[in-house]
Amino acid sequence: MASVTGAEPMLALPSGERPPVRNLFSLGMLLSGICGLMIMAALVAAWVNVGHFTHPWPPKGVEISNYDGTMLVLTMLMSSVTVEWGILAARRAMRSQAATAFALTIGFGVAFLNLAWFFGKRIGFGPSSSPYAVLLFSMLAVAGVAVAVGIAIIIAVLGRLLGHQVIGPNIDMARAAGWYWQATVVGWIIVYCAVWLFS
Numbered sequence: 374m375a376s377v378t379g380a381e382p383m384l385a386l387p388s389g390e391r392p393p394v395r396n397l398f399s400l401g402m403l404l405s406g407i408c409g410l411m412i413m414a415a416l417v418a419a420w421v422n423v424g425h426f427t428h429p430w431p432p433k434g435v436e437i438s439n440y441d442g443t444m445l446v447l448t449m450l451m452s453s454v455t456v457e458w459g460i461l462a463a464r465r466a467m468r469s470q471a472a473t474a475f476a477l478t479i480g481f482g483v484a485f486l487n488l489a490w491f492f493g494k495r496i497g498f499g500p501s502s503s504p505y506a507v508l509l510f511s512m513l514a515v516a517g518v519a520v521a522v523g524i525a526i527i528i529a530v531l532g533r534l535l536g537h538q539v540i541g542p543n544i545d546m547a548r549a550a551g552w553y554w555q556a557t558v559v560g561w562i563i564v565y566c567a568v569w570l571f572s
Contacts, residue, residue, distance in 0.1 A: 402526070402549035406556025409519045413560040416515065417567045420508045424572070431572065432503050441492040442569035445485060446562060452481035453558045456527070460551045463534060466541045475531040478554070482524040485561075489517055512564045519557045526550045 424430040431437070459474030493513055500510035530550045533539040539547050 396545060396549075399545055399549035399552075402553040405522075406553045409515070410556050410560050410563075412515055413512070413563050416508060416512050417563055420512070420567050423504050423508060427504055431505050435498065435503075435505065437496075437569065437572075438492075439569060441488065442565055445488055445492070446565040446569075448481050448485045448488065449558045449561045452478050452485070453555060455481065456551050456554045459530075460544060460547050463539055463544045463547050464541070468534060468537075468540060471534055471540075471547075472531060475527055475534065478527050479524055479531070482520050482527070485520055486517055486524075489513055509568065512568070516557075516561050516564060519560060523550075523554050523557050526553060 455474045455477040459471045459478060462468075462471035462474055493510065496509075498506050500506050527550055530539055530547050533546060
């Protein structure tokens with residue numbers, strides 16, 4: 374009979390539980406950005422389709438200011454640079470630079486919403502006055518909601534950065550927020566090209 378004391382210890386079986394899903398926030402931000410781009414692409418496709426069959430397009434008496442469209446797209450392009458600056462600074466553990474960059478991104482987002490609001494108010498026609506107006510105001514509304522959500526996400530990232538939770542190698546939240554913000558910027562560039570450049 375073999376000795377019990379000489380037996381090797383038996384390892385426990387691995388747990389049957391699923392490992393926790395990491396990067397769920399990153400996946401959510403990617404899907405949100407892609408959904409936003411798809412909505413913008415659908416609105417632009419409707420814009421092109423309706424414009425092809427509706428004459429004149431835009432309706433008579435409607436003039437869209439190039440200044441407003443240019444300032445809106447430049448604001449979003451500047452915010453694209455500052456959000457990437459914030460992510461890079463957070464990765465290099467430069468907390469003050471990252472905080473400044475994210476604060477500037479929030480400021481650019483608020484400036485975009487302000488200008489889009491005044492552009493819609495001063496445009497001279499209501500959202501239900503024509504198919505042109507319906508699609509234009511729909512694109513403004515979707516872009517405004519996307520930017521407002523992006524501002525809330527960047528505020529959350531800034532709060533966690535100030536709490537030393539998003540710094541150095543732990544920047545997954547900031548990177549995911551950056552992906553969402555860049556998708557929003559691309560969505561607005563698509564709208565700008567459709568409404569101001571190619572109409």
